[in-house]
Amino acid sequence: MHWSDVVAQRLSERGSKHIVSTGITPSGEFHIGHLREILTGDMISKAARNAGLDVEFVFIVDSADPLRKVYSFLDDSYSQYIGHQLKRIPPPNEEGCPDMERFAEGVSYADHFLEPFKQALEQIDVRPRFIDNFDSYASGKFAETARIACNNADKIREIIERVSNRELAEDWFPWNPIDSNGSIDGIRITGWNDPIVSWIDSDGNEGTSDVTKGEGKLPWRIDWPAKWAWIGVTMEPFGKDHGAAGGSYDTGKEIVELFSQEAPIDLTYEWISLRGQGAMSSSSGNTIGPLEALSLVPPEILRYLIASTKPNKAIEFDTGMGLVNLADEFERTTARDFSIEMDKEGLSRRQMVAIEDAKRALELSFISPHEETSSVTFRHLAMLAQTKSRDEDVWNSIGMIGTIPQSMIDRLDRMRTWVQSRHFPEELRITIMEEPDSEAIALLDDDNMALLPKLIESLRSCDWEISSIQNSISSTAKELEMSPRHAYRALYLCIMGTERGPRLPTILTELDQDAILKLLNACLQAKQES
């Protein structure tokens, strides 16, 4: 069974109405690692609906969280905002400095990073109900849970200390008020008189906060179960950082009982890293943003990456050949006829499971509305994008006539972007030799050598366009009773340094005739001399 269906089954055992929740702190640029969180939730929701359950999918924007530190992409002037909630500080401008103008227009730090992520979500067909955590506090959504938490501070302290096996400070209290400067750091609680906490901040200023009005926030380990409670979350996937024993899920599981609620069903997923570069990290700049990824890869393939990988499997995102293989696997899977495969006799249980899983992974990958596309592979399109500058020629080449589906136009656009990007693998790049490549020349055999002089003559006199070039090559080969395939081999070795390659006449017409003849002669000479 596909992993999403396994979770759906667990959900159905518990009830028919569910809220699947995900959440991310907008502390910096979103990256594809975050996509796993949201796609995992999205796919579970879809699988659960598929199982006949009533499911709502929500995405909590943790905009009430404070700025932890001055990240590398921020100007030092942000140090004044450390400890301030992300919804209440200005967005960075191009230079990483606080952009007070946009802030005045109502764009917060949190909004700044959330907006592009929302666009990416649209593209990959994820449409959650967004919940802004800061606004939720402000509008009193946490009023009840905050009061319960403060009234049960001792119990919560006991849970956290026992489950996470760590000691909390003497003056620890389950509420972080906002101090006179707007920070929730370095503040000490001096009293609790439901629903008011009194505090003294690091500057010695004293004040009070009403926990029912969001004048502050619950600490993370309580904030999370409080969200479960007021939203009614029944299922939440989360990264392995929260899943560790004694981690926030373990403590949350017990704390949520104080709010008279059951902990949601959990699913811990592994991180996504960049191939050869380690974990994705917003602060080190070692990231690929969802929008950048989407400028290269069709959305259904990003979905397929998540859908076809079990959550507990770490993913190494590879923007080079790995991407090609993934995309081609997607194409092949799309072309499969699962009903015929399932009807085959003598299938082992494992084979059936594999077929089922592939089918489900594919279904979860399609974005709606699902358009029929040509089954051109990624490799093939990569080649076409390099050899045909006009889109029209690409469509003709793969037999698409009439109205081209938007998804195909997008795919070609992305391919052209990818070809020009630093991510495009050398292996697929079409390179034309300028000088004879000695290694390739060494591979020319006697037949090739016998052919070359005649071929050069024939190419010298032919019109430099596709059919004459093609004709010239095949007729020369026939003259010598050689297979055209073998004749092409000689040309590939001389021109591209490889034994095989993409359709050559097309490429030749885009190159200078004299230069090619010169190259072929040089190769001939080099071989004869060796």
Next chain:
RNA sequence: GGGCCUGUAGCUCAGUCAGGUAGAGCGUCGGGCUUUUAACCCGAUGGUCGCGGGUUCGAACCCCGUCGGGCCCGCCA
């Protein structure tokens, strides 16, 4: 100090939850397509399932141990 994930073909991985003669894709090699879209089709190649014990008629799978890789918690994420 505690915990999680992971180790299977040259590469990427499935198979481990419900033990029953090792799988897929890519790659490689060979053939076909009598002018090759790196296509497509057919075939072949390829693994003492990290290692050592145990349970079992039977273990990649369960149990114990061990080695290697990745990571998390131990800072009010």
